[in-house]
Amino acid sequence: MDTAKKRKRSVYTASMVLLFILFGAFAVFPIVTLIIASFKPAQELMRFGLNLKIDPAIFSLKNYSYLFTGESLYLTWYWNSLLITAVFTVLCLLLSSMVGYGLAVYQFRLRNLIFVLVLVMMMIPIEIIMLPLYKLSISLKLINNIWGIILPFAVAPLPIFFFRQYASGLPRDFLDAGRVDGCTEFGMFFRIMMPLMAPAFSSMAILQALFSWNNFLWPLIVLRTNEQLTIPIGLSTLLTPYGNNFDMLISGAVLAILPILAVFLFFQKYFIEGMTAGGVKG
Amino acid sequence: MENASPATADRTAGINGRRKLTRILYSQKIAPWLFVLPFLISFALFFAYPVISAVNMSFQQVLPGQVQYIGTDNYEKLWNPIFWKAIVNSSKYTFYTVLILIPLPLVLAVFLNSKTMVLKNFFRSTLFIPALTSVVVAGTVFRLAFGELEGSLMNTIVVSLGFDPQRWLRSEALGMFALVLLACWRWIGVNLLYFMAGLQNIPKELYESADIDGANTWNKFSRITLPLLKPISIYVFTISIYGGYSMFTESYMLWSGNRSPNDIGLTIVGYLYRNGLEQNNLGLGSAVGIVLLLITIAVTIVQLKLFGMFRKEE
Numbered sequence: 001m002d003t004a005k006k007r008k009r010s011v012y013t014a015s016m017v018l019l020f021i022l023f024g025a026f027a028v029f030p031i032v033t034l035i036i037a038s039f040k041p042a043q044e045l046m047r048f049g050l051n052l053k054i055d056p057a058i059f060s061l062k063n064y065s066y067l068f069t070g071e072s073l074y075l076t077w078y079w080n081s082l083l084i085t086a087v088f089t090v091l092c093l094l095l096s097s098m099v100g101y102g103l104a105v106y107q108f109r110l111r112n113l114i115f116v117l118v119l120v121m122m123m124i125p126i127e128i129i130m131l132p133l134y135k136l137s138i139s140l141k142l143i144n145n146i147w148g149i150i151l152p153f154a155v156a157p158l159p160i161f162f163f164r165q166y167a168s169g170l171p172r173d174f175l176d177a178g179r180v181d182g183c184t185e186f187g188m189f190f191r192i193m194m195p196l197m198a199p200a201f202s203s204m205a206i207l208q209a210l211f212s213w214n215n216f217l218w219p220l221i222v223l224r225t226n227e228q229l230t231i232p233i234g235l236s237t238l239l240t241p242y243g244n245n246f247d248m249l250i251s252g253a254v255l256a257i258l259p260i261l262a263v264f265l266f267f268q269k270y271f272i273e274g275m276t277a278g279g280v281k282g
Numbered sequence: 283m284e285n286a287s288p289a290t291a292d293r294t295a296g297i298n299g300r301r302k303l304t305r306i307l308y309s310q311k312i313a314p315w316l317f318v319l320p321f322l323i324s325f326a327l328f329f330a331y332p333v334i335s336a337v338n339m340s341f342q343q344v345l346p347g348q349v350q351y352i353g354t355d356n357y358e359k360l361w362n363p364i365f366w367k368a369i370v371n372s373s374k375y376t377f378y379t380v381l382i383l384i385p386l387p388l389v390l391a392v393f394l395n396s397k398t399m400v401l402k403n404f405f406r407s408t409l410f411i412p413a414l415t416s417v418v419v420a421g422t423v424f425r426l427a428f429g430e431l432e433g434s435l436m437n438t439i440v441v442s443l444g445f446d447p448q449r450w451l452r453s454e455a456l457g458m459f460a461l462v463l464l465a466c467w468r469w470i471g472v473n474l475l476y477f478m479a480g481l482q483n484i485p486k487e488l489y490e491s492a493d494i495d496g497a498n499t500w501n502k503f504s505r506i507t508l509p510l511l512k513p514i515s516i517y518v519f520t521i522s523i524y525g526g527y528s529m530f531t532e533s534y535m536l537w538s539g540n541r542s543p544n545d546i547g548l549t550i551v552g553y554l555y556r557n558g559l560e561q562n563n564l565g566l567g568s569a570v571g572i573v574l575l576l577i578t579i580a581v582t583i584v585q586l587k588l589f590g591m592f593r594k595e596e
Binding site: 031095 | 405425475530575
């Protein structure tokens with residue numbers, strides 16, 4: 001390659017890198033300002049707004065220590081969020097993987113119709129059925145109850161779709177071998193196929209846990225008392241027409257991102273597979 | 283033998299029962315139905331029933347303990363300037379987010395995917411980080427950044443560019459700008475992932491043979507990359523439209539609750555929430571839901587026609 005061409009190429013790469021640094025800064029900037037603000041007293045924030053100024057004189061952990069005192073319900077919200085996310089994710093993966101597997105492996109009547117119903121469910125925004133679902137939850141006594149948040153969405157169309165695609169690609173020989181050895185159909189699912197579907201489980205676990213951790217609208221409708229709230233709903237109650245409790249809101253928001261950020265850093269691969277599940281395989 | 287004790291009878295019944303259970307567990311006819319059973323129950327209870335119920339309620343006046351059919355009254359009531367404003371706001375928001383959140387991530391994905399690019403994974407992950415935050419967290423940051431004080435982040439920026447400080451969240455155009463910027467911030471990284479996944483599925487040989495034929499970069503982009511990204515683009519387009527029309531939380535967070543000045547941030551779902559839940563008028567709220575359903579179906583059909591999805595089937 002001649003030098004002119006080489007130089008042209010490196011100029012191109014350098015400008016690309018610069019472009020992505022700019023977009024990367026745009027992506028990270030709000031979170032960085034949030035973290036910086038979480039160490040400052042709220043009055044400072046009200047007066048000067050969000051900024052990048054780092055002033056050790058006014059920095060303190062006071063906003064954080066407030067979260068852990070008895071005056072705030074933050075720890076209760078955190079526990080609620082953890083519990084709901086854990087139960088929801090486990091239940092959703094178990095049920096959705098069963099359904100997806102059933103649709104992929106067996107030939108039976110109405111199989112295609114059921115799969116079409118899964119797709120229909122994927123196509124309709126849940127906001128449309130929110131009010132009837134709310135009414136139903138009242139009659140099922142699911143209001144202000146963690147099951148009210150979990151049950152209506154525990155069998156989710158996207159994971160079913162994903163597990164179905166994944167299970168279709170698995171070798172069937174294991175199944176025949178299992179049947180010869182006297183394994184039940186369910187035994188084969190739990191002992192043979194589930195381990196084979198482990199990568200699909202990781203991707204979907206992350207996707208569903210992220211959804212549940214950040215879920216807003218439905219918990220906002222279902223949850224009533226302060227002690228039952230999850231982090232997003234709890235934080236949103238700090239903004240009121242009569243004044244905003246920013247010191248608690250901001251430190252609380254930072255602590256809410258931390259677990260996801262940690263999981264993301266360690267399991268990026270599964271994150272990315274989970275996020276793109278709907279598009280690529282479809 | 284004739285007068286078998288109750289205990290033996292129980293045991294025989296037990297064995298029969300167990301045999302039945304064993305037969306079920308081994309049956310390849312019954313097993314699939316057991317596997318899909320959770321879906322059938324959940325679909326009937328938490329989806330089909332609510333959908334039918336939404337249609338039904340939209341023709342009713344629902345008061346505690348008293349339900350009455352009132353024909354199309356709810357729909358007639360929707361013919362009002364506030365709901366119209368909600369529709370316009372949602373449509374504008376959808377339009378701008380689609381306008382930005384498809385071409386921009388697509389081009390970025392092509393750049394990031396190019397052979398000479400360095401630090402690919404690092405940039406991909408960095409751009410993805412906003413998607414990890416909840417709308418509540420993101421909304422809080424943007425709300426503060428778009429504050430009215432002169433010291434707020436956005437005002438510092440516009441002042442340093444030589445403009446006057448703005449009251450961002452009180453103006454119709456600037457409020458929409460804040461909403462769209464928030465959406466872009468959260469979704470660029472996600473859509474970038476979709477397009478990169480799409481790019482990975484394009485066979486390299488196509489570019490190699492194009493090189494041999496002497497095609498330039500633009501030709502390769504417009505003749506190979508774009509057409510082959512069509513399926514993933516349609517997917518991203520569809521979810522963007524659905525997400526756009528059902529947007530609620532972003533506006534709820536920017537204007538603390540469902541109360542923006544002059545309803546500049548009111549969306550269709552915001553109107554549904556206001557009528558159905560805040561004012562407890564489930565009938566009117568359901569009618570809003572049905573209108574939203576019709577809008578999304580209509581947009582989907584138009585879009586499928588535009589992209590020629592129906593023609594392919596013939």
